[in-house]
Amino acid sequence: MRQRSKKFNNFAFIAMALLLSVSAFAQVRDYRVSDRQVQNLVNRIESKTNAFQRKIQNTFNNNQRDGTYREDQISSYVSNFEEATNTLKNNFSNRRSTAADVQQVLNRAVYINNSMRDSRVNRGTQNQWNAIRNDLIR
Numbered sequence: 529m530r531q532r533s534k535k536f537n538n539f540a541f542i543a544m545a546l547l548l549s550v551s552a553f554a555q556v557r558d559y560r561v562s563d564r565q566v567q568n569l570v571n572r573i574e575s576k577t578n579a580f581q582r583k584i585q586n587t588f589n590n591n592q593r594d595g596t597y598r599e600d601q602i603s604s605y606v607s608n609f610e611e612a613t614n615t616l617k618n619n620f621s622n623r624r625s626t627a628a629d630v631q632q633v634l635n636r637a638v639y640i641n642n643s644m645r646d647s648r649v650n651r652g653t654q655n656q657w658n659a660i661r662n663d664l665i666r
Contacts, residue, residue, distance in 0.1 A: 570620050573633075573663050574613045580656045581606050587653045602643045609636040637664055 584606050588599045612633045619625040637660075644657050 570617050574617045576660045577610050577613045581610050583653050583656050587649055605639040609640055612636045
């Protein structure tokens with residue numbers, strides 16, 4: 529009888545500890561950002577992307593090797609990225625954005641990031657991309 533009581537007490541203690549930990553876990557809330565914070569981030573990314581697109585075009589236009597396949601490829605990636613950021617901004621402003629919009633921006637950013645890593649662009653252009661990339665990481 530004593531053995532049975534001891535097992536019951538152990539079981540009750542474990543059950544109580546489990547319930548308390550689940551209850552405490554349920555009270556912890558995820559960090560969520562407001563719509564205004566998201567809108568500010570999207571606007572910032574879109575604005576920086578427009579400036580980056582102008583910078584990359586100027587960089588390539590002033591380059592002696594203007595028109596190379598690598599430059600055309602990066603320009604295309606930047607145009608596609610800029611289009612995706614515009615779509616995300618418009619859809620978010622109209623409350624129609626989806627996870628696919630965000631994923632499209634991130635997917636297109638990967639191409640630019642890989643190209644920028646392998647490209648010989650000036651420090652100013654690289655810094656502009658780094659600023660966009662840092663915003664995307666947030």
